[in-house]
Amino acid sequence: MRKRLMALCLAVVMVMGILAGCGSDKDNGKTNDGKDKNAETVNKLTVWCWDPAFNINAMNVAADIYKKDHPDFEMEVVEISSADIIQKLSTSTSAGNTADVLPDIILFDDGLIAQEVLSYPDVFMDLTDSGIDFSEFSEGKVAASVVDGKNYGVPFDSGAAIAAYRVDILKEAGYTIEDLTDITWSEFIKIGKDVKQKTGKALLNGQSGYNQITVMLTSCGGSYFDEDGKLNMSDNKKVKRVSELYLEMLEAGVFQEETGWDTYIGNLNNGNVAGAMNGCWIMSSIQAAADQSGLWAITNVPKVDGVDGATNYSSQGGSTWTITTECDNPELAIDFFKSTFAGSKEFYDKILETSAISTWIPAGESETYQQESEFFGGQKVYATIVDFTAKIPSCVMGAYMGTARTAHMTAVTNVAYSGADLDEELAAAEETVAFEMGQ
Amino acid sequence: MIMKISMKKRQNLTGWAVLTPAVILIVVMNFVPLFRAFLMSFQTGRTGKMTFAGITNYTRVLQDSRAADALKITVEYVVVTVPVIIALALIMAVLLNDPRLKLKGIYRTCIFVPAAVSMVASAVIFRSLFAADGFVNSILVGLGILQNGYNFLGHPTSARIILMIVRVWKMLGYQMIFFLAGLQSIDSGIYEAAKIDGATSLQQFFKITVPMLKPTMVFAFVMSINAAIQVYDESVNLTNGGPGNATMPIAHYIYNTAFAGVPNFGYACALSMIILVVVGTITLIQMKVGDRRE
C-alpha cells in the first residue's frame, strides 16, 4: 500500500510537472532565443520600450531600414512600461541575473536616465568612444545622458516643451495664439482665468502636476540640486516661485489635475481643456482627435517671472536609448544606431508623422521638417520645435531627481488640498529626499 | 493487536505523506522567502551589493514620516472598509437566503461580478467613471448638484473614499458568499420555532442569525482585516498613491521602497517585518476575543 501511495505522490508531482513543464519548456526555449549566446543568433537585438504608436514604431522603422543592408538582422521589441523597466532593473540586479533578463537596448525618459545610470553603474554601456558622433545631436539633449563626463545614451526624440492651444476656444474668449506667445506665467494665469470664466474650460490639464512643474522649473534652469549635487529645496527661489505659480493656477481652475495618464489624454482629446503644455511628443496625443484638425496651434511656453535665467523654452520627457552591458553583440547595436538614429535622414523623415521630433541636427535640416501641418492650421510645427530645442536651458540632474520631483509634487499637493504652508511643506519635502538619500 | 497498531501507524504515515507536497510548497514559497527577507532587513545598500547594517533599518522606521502617514491611511482604510463590507454582505446574504425570493441566481451573480474583474481592469473602469468629465460627474452636473465636474480622484479625501468604494465593490460578493454559506448551515427549524413564539424578523436576525454566524463572522473579520492591511495593488493601479501620497497605504509604500525610484530593499524588508508583527498581533487578539465569547 505504501508503494501505491508513493505512486500517488509521484503521479501528482508528475502531473504538475507535465502540466507546468509543457508550458515552461516552450517558454524557456523562446526566452533563450532572445538571449542566445550562440554565434548564429547574434544578429538579433532585443529592445525594451513602451509606446506602440511612438517609440515602438520608431524602433520597427529603424529595424526595417537597417535590414535593407543587413538582411540577417532581426529585432524583437518588447512592450514594457517605464515603471516596469525600473522594477526589472531593481530585481535583476539584486538577483544577479541581468544576463537573463535585460535586453540589449532599453529606452529611458530623459528625466530618469541619470538616476538609473547612477543607481546601476554596471548595467549600461559607456558609449563615449563608440564612434557615435554626439556632436551631431543637440547639446542639451546629449547632456541628459552624460554621467561623470561619459555618454551613456543615444538621444531619440526631442522633449522640447510646447504650448498647444485650441484656437477656437481662445477665440471664444477673445484671444489669439499671439496673445499667448512670449508671455510670462503671471500673464498666462490672467488670460487663463478669463478663458475659464468665459468658456468654463481650463487652459491646461495634466497627470497631477508632475510634468507641468518640470516644464516650469526647467524653463528657468532650476533644479533641486546645486552644481555639487547638494540638495536644496527649502531655500530655492526657483522651486518656490514655480510652486506658487502652479498653486495659483490650480486654485483658479486654470490647470486641471488628472489622476491617471488615461484621463489626462481623454480630457485633452474630447475638448474639455483649451490647451496642452508638455514635451512636444504630446502632439501625437493631441492629433489623435482627428476631428479637431485645424483647431490647434502651438507656441512657446510662458516664462517664470521674478527669477533669474527665465526663458520661454523648456523640455519635458523626450527619451534616450541605452545599450546594456548584457548586449551580446555591442558592435551590432552601435552599428545599428549609427545607421539609423544617429545617421539616417530617411529614418527621421519616416517617423515624423508620429510626432517623433529628431534631436539629431542633420534631420532637422531635411525638407520634411519644413512641411506645414494641416492639423495645426498650416503651422510649420516641426521646424518651430527644432528651433525651440536649441534654446532649452540646461539644468543640474541627479540620481535622486525622480525622488525630489515626487516630493516636490507631494508638497504642492499638500498645500493645495490640505491648506498646509508652502515653506513648511518644501522643508518637509527636502527632509524626505534627504532621508532617502541617507539610506 | 499488533496488527492494529501497525495499521494505525501505517495510516498515520499515509497522512503525513499526503500532506508533504502541500506543506513543502508552503514552506518553500512562504517561510523560506520570509526568513530571507528577515535577514535582508538587517542589510542596506543597493540591490545586489548589500552590506550588514545592524538595526539601522529599524531605527530608520521611527524617523520616517511617510511611513507614519501611510500607516495612518491604512488604519483609516481598514477601519472604514472592513465593517462596511461585512455589514453589507451580511444584509445581502440574509435577504438572499429567503427561500421565497425569486431571481436569486441573478442577484447573486450581479453582486459577485466585481470579484471577477481584475484590479487592472477595475482601475481603468473607475478612473474613467470618476474622471473630471466622467460618467459620475456628468450625472451630478446633469442633476444640478454640481456646477462643474469635480475631480474626485484629484482631491485627497475624495480619492481615499473612492479607493474605499472600490474595495467595497470588489469584496462584497466574496464576503456575501461566505455568509450565504454560513446561513445555509443554520437549521431552518430554529426560525420556525421563533416565529411561532412571535419573534419579529429583526429579533430573529439579532437573536438567531448573528449568534449562529459568529464563527463565520470572526473568520470573516480576521481574513478581511489581514487582506486590507496588505492592500497595495488597488492603490498602485488606481491612483498610484496620489494625489501626493494621500492614498498610499503602507504596503504600497513598501512596494515603492523596494521597486520604484532608487530601491532600498533592506528598508522595505524592515517595514514588512513590522507589518507582519502588527497583523499577527491583531489576528491573535481577534482569535482570543472570538474564542472567549463562545
Added chain:
Amino acid sequence: MNKTKYWIGRGIKNIILIICSLFCVFPLVWVLIASTNASVDIVRGVLVPGKHLLENLKSIVEHYDLLGASWNTIKYSAVTTIASIIVCSVAGYGFEVYHDKWKDRLFGALMITMMIPFVSTMLPIYQTYAKLGLLNTTLGFILPSVSTVFTIMLFRQNSRSFPKDIIEAARIDGETELGIFFKMYVPTMKATYAAAATITFMNAWNNYMWARLIMSDNRAQTLPMLISNMTTGHYIDYGMLMLAVLISTLPTLIVFFALQRSFVEGMTGAVKG
C-alpha cells in the same frame, strides 16, 4: 393587513437587492457599452451601444497579441487551478482524516502564512527563481499559488462532514486508502472542489503584480499585462481598451456562473468553525 405588510416587506427586500446589484454590475455594463463605441464617443460619455465593436476588436488584434495573451492567461490559470485542487484536496483530506495533535499544530503554524505581506517575499522568491531559471515560465507563475492555506483549510473543514465510519467500514472491506480517497471522498466533495476551483481560477486569472514581476518576455504576457500596456501610450484607444477589459473579465464570470451553486455549497464547510 398582514398581506400588504408582507408584500411591502418583499418589495423593500427586492429594492435593496436591485440597488446593490446595480451598484455592483453597473461599471461592467458601462464597459460593455463602451466596448461597442469608438474612443472619441467614450470620452464624450456616450451611453448607448455603438457599432464599433468589430473595429475595436480589429485594433486589438492588429496592435496586440490578443490570442497569445489569452492563451497564456488560460494556461497559467488552468494549470494553477488543477495543480492546486489536487495538492490542497489531498492535504486537506490528510489533515482531517488522519488528524492528530501534531498535524493540527502543523496546520496552525501554516496559518501564519496568511499574515505574511506578499510584497516582502516577492524579491526573495524572485532571486530564487533567477537561480533556477523559473522566470518567464508557467511553473514559475503557478508555484506561489498552488498550495495555499486557504484552499487546504476549505478542504480540511469540509472533510469534517465526511463520515469517518464509512472510511472504517471501507477499510475493513479491504479498500485501500487510495481507493477510499478516489472512490468515496472525491465524488462526495464535488461542491468543495467547485468552490476551490472557482477561487483559485479567479485569483490566478487576475494576478497582475506577480506576473509583471516575473514575466519579461513578449510571449509570456497575460491579459492584465496587456491591458496595463494599453494605458501607457501617447494615445489611448478607449474602445479597444474597454473591449480588452471585457474580454479579460468574461471567462471568470462564466466560471462563476457555471459553478455558482456548488460554489456556495462548497464554501459552507469553510465557515463552520
